[in-house]
Amino acid sequence: MKRFIETSGRHRKIEGWPLVFTILVTLSILVGGIVEFLPLVLVKSNIPRIETVKPWTPLELAGRDIYIREGCNNCHSQMVRPFRQEIERYGEYVKPGETIYERPFLWGSKRTGPDLYRVGGKYPNLWHVRHFDDPRSTSPKSIMPRYTWFQKQDLNFDGIGRKMQTLQTLGVPYSDEEIASAADNAKRQAAAIAQDVVASGGPANLEGKEIVAIVAYLQRLGTDIKGSSASTAAAGISDVPSGTN
């Protein structure tokens, strides 16, 4: 050690060789990442598969991208930790296998508002519609801003297929038929949610708006682990083709 660090020692030599120095630095910074990352890819038992976990439906995928666009993850986490107080407050803690279709992951790092991972099925669709229009109408002291434009802006149904195609290339098991019928499928699910909102006494004509997509996404969140039938029932959907949900 002493030979290495003394003023005229061996380290002094490599201070005169920028290329060697740079190579040594590069090797030093690569080790940690490789050792930690490779097992996550190569060792399957790190992320045990859960049979009931399925890819997002087209409408939910569109809703998830709205969640990303609005930066919801800056205030809401999606990661229930295995503590008694969190399971009590939010529900079952999150398993690795539940997250395999999260591109990108949205676990978050700050809870300015509550965790949302198990919010699926917790409230009726109309609750979400009202909450987005004015969070104070459902939680009186909430500091969340209003998202009034969700009920006004049209959802881009035609763009969903392209997104699914990209995800298919990345390995998400969407079939070609599912991609081809993405817009129709999304419109069916949107209509079901819009009907449910009207039936519960909420506003009409939401089936083409962004609000139905984000509600569909939130109603699906964290429900797959209960089995696929539970998740569709919670979201108020009955006519989504099996295999996409």
Added chain:
Amino acid sequence: MTTHNTEAASGVQANARQGSAEIDINSYNDRIVRYFVLATILWGVVGMLVGVIIALQLPFRGANLGQYLTFGRLRPLHTNAVIFAFAGNAIFAAIYYSTQRLVKARMFSDAMSLFHFWGWQAIIVSAALTLPLGITTSKEYAELEWPIDIAIAVVWIVFGANFFLTLKNRREKHMYVALWFYIATIITVAVLHVGNSLALPVSLTKSYPIYAGVQDAFIQWWYGHNAVAFFLTTPFLGLMYYFLPKAAERPVFSYRLSIIHFWSLVFIYIWAGPHHLNYTALPEWATTLGMTFSVMLWMPSWGGMINGLFTLRGAWHKLRDSVVLKMYVIGITFYGMSTFEGPMLSVKSVNALSHYTDWTIGHVHAGALGWNGFMTFGMIYWLVPKLWRTELWSQKLATTHFWIGTIGMLLYVFSMYTSGITQGLMWRAFDETGRLAYPDFIETVVQIIPMYWVRMVGGTLYLTGTLLLAFNVMKTIAKAPKDLPDPAFALPSSAYSA
């Protein structure tokens, strides 16, 4: 004898051979340093102003102005602006100024330097436009979409090439410790940026990452943690190693310590990322590794702090008259505090309380406002009189900046500690019947609103300090000579060449 690409803007005949090839006349490109200094100040004001706005949006939701200016869209703009625009331009100023002098050579190419400068500013502007529009990947500190990611990679490669080719032209055989840290910065930021940004585009404004779920989370925090390490720590340590001894007129405390803490820092830092994912779906072995290396990281971090503070041995009396040294002492002290706090927060039992709360926000701002901010301000107050060849307009105003900034920072940090610990304890509180004491989440929010106001006051004070700096620099430049030729120097041509 190497040839140097040294076309000086001022008309200094670069690399002219005097008579019999025995003397080289050369010059440093200081114009580019002036550019980066001005950009640092401009983006500092912008980034901190956005910070104050989002701080206001939490206790006062009326400050969420319509679709494009909600907290969710502005928060990434704030973080990107202060990290990549404010701190980014500051480290480029530091690197361009000090590298030329440490290797006794002009930057390899003036064109590449200018491309780096304007390319980087264009990236910042595109971030300021796309983030409010909701064009985002959602990955923290890597929110920019793929076309901008490619632009970042290109600009960074040009910057790296310019830097390494300058090293090749050096006339000092041995690289000073500041340069080691610059090398680590350039290499690692490139690796992290490319590694975390790999994605498949859907359109010009949307892409999906090649990683999913647990793997995506790991890669993101490998990146996110090491952005702190190699964008906000190593280049600032390099800055410290050059500018602190200059300002204190004392040699660095220990050469051996600098070797030991440099190599241990660059090796250990990379492992620490998973501490951002304690108790999540990331496998436990990975978070335990992350925690262990985070605790180990305490020592190399304090090696840097000790080497900095001990450099002032026998020079402490200079603090009274030097706003530069005052800034550095607070900066290095906050570096020491946040690099103690970081390992502590990474310990799982502490993290169980602190994670997801404002404690994390307090922690990063101790580092950002204290270490990055004050090291930058100290550097600017030292550099501006040299770059513009005139005295600083007002020392008094600079000292006022120091005090306002320090008070603002303390208000910020302590309000966030209070808010974070309060809320963390409320989340986990059970009543005597075994039920959650605060089952409504909103109860825990209402409790901390007063702290949000204190934080906003603290942030506003800190921003005010930065505005004083901007005003002081403007006034200084106004009285600077019109003609600012690049500083020239002569060296015997027998001096070392690589």
